[in-house]
Amino acid sequence: GNSVTQMEGPVTLSEEAFLTINCTYTATGYPSLFWYVQYPGEGLQLLLKATKADDKGSNKGFEATYRKETTSFHLEKGSVQVSDSAVYFCALRGGSNYKLTFGKGTLLTVNP
Amino acid sequence: GAGVSQSPSNKVTEKGKDVELRCDPISGHTALYWYRQSLGQGLEFLIYFQGNSAPDKSGLPSDRFSAERTGGSVSTLTIQRTQQEDSAVYLCASSLESGSSYEQYFGPGTRLTVT
Numbered sequence: 001g002n003s004v005t006q007m008e009g010p011v012t013l014s015e016e017a018f019l020t021i022n023c024t025y026t027a028t029g030y031p032s033l034f035w036y037v038q039y040p041g042e043g044l045q046l047l048l049k050a051t052k053a054d055d056k057g058s059n060k061g062f063e064a065t066y067r068k069e070t071t072s073f074h075l076e077k078g079s080v081q082v083s084d085s086a087v088y089f090c091a092l093r094g095g096s097n098y099k100l101t102f103g104k105g106t107l108l109t110v111n112p
Numbered sequence: 113g114a115g116v117s118q119s120p121s122n123k124v125t126e127k128g129k130d131v132e133l134r135c136d137p138i139s140g141h142t143a144l145y146w147y148r149q150s151l152g153q154g155l156e157f158l159i160y161f162q163g164n165s166a167p168d169k170s171g172l173p174s175d176r177f178s179a180e181r182t183g184g185s186v187s188t189l190t191i192q193r194t195q196q197e198d199s200a201v202y203l204c205a206s207s208l209e210s211g212s213s214y215e216q217y218f219g220p221g222t223r224l225t226v227t
Binding site: 042099 | 143145154155157160162168171203205209214218219220221
């Protein structure tokens with residue numbers, strides 16, 4: 001079946017540091033890949049997505065590239081802000097299977 | 113427009129009682145999903161509706177869990193004879209499921225605590 005493995009953290013960074021959160025997946029066929037973010041006290045929000053190999057999703061300064069050869073979708077941001085503190089979830093949706101399969105989530109704390 | 117709404121936002125119940133959780137999807141969204149978020153298990157899929165039908169119930173953890181959807185809109189997740197391990201945040205999501213528009217939009221969740 002489908003599975004997602006992501007760096008569990010927690011990750012603590014200083015403001016303006018570079019962020020990478022690793023995500024790898026196992027799936028049959030050609031899944032779509034997502035990063036969701038959950039800010040404190042709020043619901044899950046879609047951060048970015050990529051639907052085919054070599055696609056790059058980007059939003060709010062975050063980027064992730066769909067790498068089929070390494071089955072990865074690592075999240076990156078060049079300069080994090082305190083407001084980026086949240087839990088980040090990597091997820092996939094595989095083929096005709098409509099449900100999302102999530103990683104365990106990574107808690108990011110950014111200190112001023 | 114309005115997003116996905118869920119009620120109640122918090123529910124505390126005694127072990128053995130039944131609970132009903134409600135989800136109002138975004139208007140016009142044909143697909144509706146229930147997920148559960150708990151510390152030990154992360155985010156788990158429970159059930160998927162397309163219209164009023166549930167083609168995938170594979171994530172329901174036991175026969176104490178059931179869900180229905182009426183009028184292609186509101187959905188209710190029912191947990192009978194609640195157990196402490198049912199304590200979690202129950203999330204609902206909806207999507208359009210049309211062409212490339214399959215992005216799932218999540219509600220704020222219902223936090224269930226079984227004492």
